[in-house]
Amino acid sequence: MTTAERETETTEVDPTRRVTLKINGKAYKQDVEPRKLLAYAIRDTGLKGTHVGCDSSACGCCVVVLDGDTPVKSCTMFAVQAEGREITTVEGLGQTGALHPLQQAFWDQHGLQCGYCTPGMLMTSYAMLQHHSDPTDQEVREFLGGNLCRCTGYNNIVKAVQQAAQVLRDDKVNQLANAATGGNA
């Protein structure tokens, strides 16, 4: 390739693409290179709860939920692939003072120590509970098989997920009862 050709090529290819990431119900516009990983694009919006722990899609620190019920390792997906999808990150789960039952359960059951794996653990568990409201311990363990934790071992994490599952099931029953009785139950 001649220098002239190379120059034409570099001027012709625009390395960035505009994407709109819909995270926790809010739209974020960003210019990204097509190779930019979703994990970094999310972090660049200022939402830092999604962590990066490896470069081999092995740790699960970066898990976010797509379209309400699908857990993905956001380091395994390009930002451009997330265009048009609903992304939920740990910040969308609940806030201090208004914790999601999963967050509350991890706190109650001492399901975290350094907290680095925790957002990924929460998001994977959240996605699982959309599909399995009453999982066995073994099912919880298998669903969390792509999320590593170096600090806690997994006993308390499993306990936390079970506590949250129970709370969410009870909530559902209460809601149903309320609906059926017009709130007079």
Next chain:
Amino acid sequence: MTTTDKNYSMGKSMKRKEDPRFLTGQGNYVDDLVIPGMLSMAIVHSPYPHARIKGIDKTAALAVPGVKAVITGEDLVAASLGWLPTFHGFDKQMVLAVGKVLFQHQEVAAVFAETREAAMDAAELVDVDYEPLDPVSTPFESMKDETILRDDRENKTNHIFHWESGHQDETEAALAASEVIINEKVYSPRCHPSPLEPCGCVAQFDSMGRLHFHVTSQAPHVHRTAISIVTGIPEDKIHVISPDIGGGFGNKVPVYPGYVCAIVGALILKTPVKWIETRTENLTTTGFARDYHMDVTIGARADGTVTALKVKTVADHGAFDAAADPTQYPAGMFGVVTGSYDFPVAFTELDAYFTNKAPGGVAYRCSFRVTEASYAIERGMDLLAGELKMDPAELRKKNFVQKDEFPYKSALGFTYDSGDYEGTLDHAMKLIGYDDLRKEQAEKRSRGELMGIGLSTFTEVVGAGPSKHFDILGIKMFDSAEIRIHPTGSGIIRTGTKSQGQGHETTWAQIVAEELGLDPQNLLVEEGDTDTAPYGLGTYASRSTPVAGAALALAARRIREKARVFAAHLLEASVDDVEWVDHKFSIMGAPDKSVTMKEVAFAAYTNPGEGNEPGLEASLYYDPPNMTFPHGTYIAVVDVDAETGEVKVRRFLAVDDCGTVINPMIVEGQVHGGLTEGYAIAFMQEIPYDAQGNNMAPNLMEYLIPTAVESPIWETGSTVTPSPHHPIGAKGVGESPNVGSPAAFVNAVMDALSPLGVKHIDMPLTREKVWLAVQNAKAVAGD
């Protein structure tokens, strides 16, 4: 009112104060810091384990859009920043390779660019001309001195040091006179702490020329001092901030070349620089652990009484002697290798060698080589039990240091503070139903099934440590506490330690709350900022509670003493008549006349009394008189499938004795975490190098960390033998499970395989290794 009504009583499973921010994604990790104009740094790594650098061409890298600078070892040498002192103190380490590379992935150049992507692209374009040299990949090759690895050293040998402890002649004589002798070579493999947050930093100089250095550090004060020594920047011009840290396990103790390069980049480019490692960088270049080849010999009488212990070790320290061992203990606390047993005489010696592997042996969830020591002695005791055909529990009981023998001086010179080894073993055997398990095992064996029960009755040594023994870079290992109580009875607590998930924000508040009768919810804990925290040596080697925890209790007591003066003023009594009972001050003999600490705190600022110095704060430096010696009994029950080599851990019970427990929930959590890492060491996690010096586990696809699927379910129990010299009797626990459990797992598998005559397999006990051992044993037996 009893104190147990109160939130402040120590020993309660108070939920962690720090958790809400982690649960909502509001943690504040180093990588979360973004400063406008900040550059990204990427490092160029050597593909060769051993090679001469003939030249480095930066041209292509500098041409990448957004790239601001590329620095090499030569550039650093020119600026007198080419070498870094190692924590061991006996050696120095290249910041970026100069002249030659000594291990695969060694740092060769650093690239600074506007984006992470540009920096990484450019790093690939730095053109390094290497001339490969033959690598030395084991210490056994290295000791031949055929290739001298470190030509920068005066000593033209690969031998780093020889260390010994105990009595050689007496030990040899006692071994010669022993009725039974066992000897086995056991290897504690090279592994890596691999916290999920990689190492990283942000370096920023302010307009006054002051360096603000955010870093993943377990020891921020020592990092400040080390950075000052390396760069020549006066220490007051360095502000180290260690924010939330995503696990450390020893990996975040050393100062790494990347930190120095980031500081240099920020200095020359006059703009902040961020460097966050990739996982591969973390696994291949930062502090590994273990790599001890140990030759264990135990002598005993025919009745099982041990007579002598000898352990010879060959240690692989990699390319630089950057092992995090205190200078006066070149092999760390390996001298605790006599374990829980009363050896009349013992001798241990160790030789360390350079190899073409990554440097920086760190205390990975253990205190300086105790894991290796514990593994050696606990395997040794089981081999002896096998030789004597004795139950391993019975053999241990016969040889335990007895509870009335403390303080106990071991044959290798450690003075153990307290313990009840037999009590803990009995408790564990009862909890797990030991006798029934042995019966079940006998039945299974009669059917040819392979079931194993493995014990580990370890003694840890933590709380580094007394300044007479311990230092890092010559800095003595005390720790510190500062407490300020505000007028309304809330307060702030600062220490020289730095939590990486251990829950200091909660436990420290509990200790102070207990001592002062205040609400732990209103005691804020702040660590990791060298501008505000008192100097301390940081958090590793389970030293926080034994050292800083003691400093906190004593500082709180100092505050109580001062508060007594205000209390006396409020009670209109003489100071001598005021006593501290039930978490409040009252007049002796008149318990109804009392004031709370909250009332006293208000008085300290509003009504201190004529002639009394106002205010309520104290700071204190604590140099412990001795280490603390937590202990425990761990029992593993496994089933081995002879056809596949698969080991199923059916049960695992850990009974720990870490002295006084501050927060049982946090202790149990640390035990769970440590056991999971112990399981990893026993069964999967290893950094092997091939004969060409290639790192064979450079990422988490090859470096196996257990997931929820294979991790066993942990059962726990406890006994409490307080440390007599610690102000609240606490001993430290975080690493005991990692130290004590590998031997229990291996002993269980060996117990299962014993009917086949298999005596020992080196960790990790992968399915393949177990299967091969079974096949070999069957072939030997002619099956």
